[in-house]
Amino acid sequence: MVQSELTVHDIIEKIATFTNDPVPQITRLVYQESWTQAQDYLLGLAQKLGMDVAIDEMGNGILTIKGTKEGAVTLGSHIDSVVNAGKYDGVYGVAAAIVSVKELVEQYGQPTYDLQVLIFSEEEGSRFPMNFSGSLNVIDALPDIKQLQDREGFSFIEEREKALAPLKAKFPIGKAQMPISFAEIHIEQGPVLEIKQKQIGLVTGIVAQKKFTVTINGEANHAGTTPMSMRKDAFKHAIQLITYLENVAQQIGEPFVYTVGEIQLSPNVVNVIPGKAVFSIDVRHINAEVLDDFEEKLQAYVAKQETMIIVERWLNEPSEKMDEGFLSLLEEICHDKNSSYEKMASGAGHDTQVMNLVTKTALLFVPSRNGISHSPYEYTTAEDLERGKEILKEFIYRLAY
């Protein structure tokens, strides 16, 4: 390998070959064989580039260039994917981090602070019912995983040990240093940068989220013999509530988002009035109070109904604000490099929100063509990938040297 010519694009293309499905479909769930191959490749690459390499007990990759002082300026992202994903989600941030560190050391030599790249084992929650197990382990906040199983009943711990065995045979076991700062670059996964024709997204914060399951109990009955006035049609009540909330969402306005993505009717039969409707609600906004207001309106509506409606909120995640000093520094760097930028909130969750619990963070976006992500059609131009890496690299340079 001609190491001086290593590009972000090359690494992304290589990692894309580690998939359960034929390229360009990427499926690389945590602890599957394709996942082990990807982590093995990246750790081997980092070793060749002269970095100290280790894995922790979750399979997070820890790449280090020693500085002259204590403290680790940290950057990274994740290598797991959703089912039928694209090449860029997560992997771009890992590739950009590795190339940035390699180029910084080539250009400026030993840093003042350690440069620490974290290749998070898992972020998507697409195999086991848990998100962020990689970054949560780094900040010592991993919940109990003993009972965790995937849909096929495979145990998290057993699958992890199987997947890590070949890596443990080749690479030392280590533990990530608690960072003094954390930066992540990611594809936007939305259309804003493309529509506004901006090159870089500077993320001000990651949105707060609430998720609900709503159950409406009516009465299943004959579709032919039950007069309209005597029905207890659970689906009709669901439609009314969903439409009412759509109006609430319109009143709140953008950037608030409201989604009913899942609905089940029972008995779900052509000639039976639905006796039960169960549906999901997903709402997000950078200000958690906006979500509280939405929830109040939902509860007030439900309280006025005669029909039995049960609202269960099962997720209530606060927003995370990225560091303002880092944002100003990134704006300055974008100016210096003649890159146009947009300050924006992230509507999707990222490892940065976990790292934000223990350190100051920065999150950068590059454009996603047509705003598409979690799909084989996910695409970012090589030029945009390179520009993002340059901004990240300069940012890390200013912190670590």
Ligand SMILES: [Zn+2]
């Ligand atoms: Zn991601």
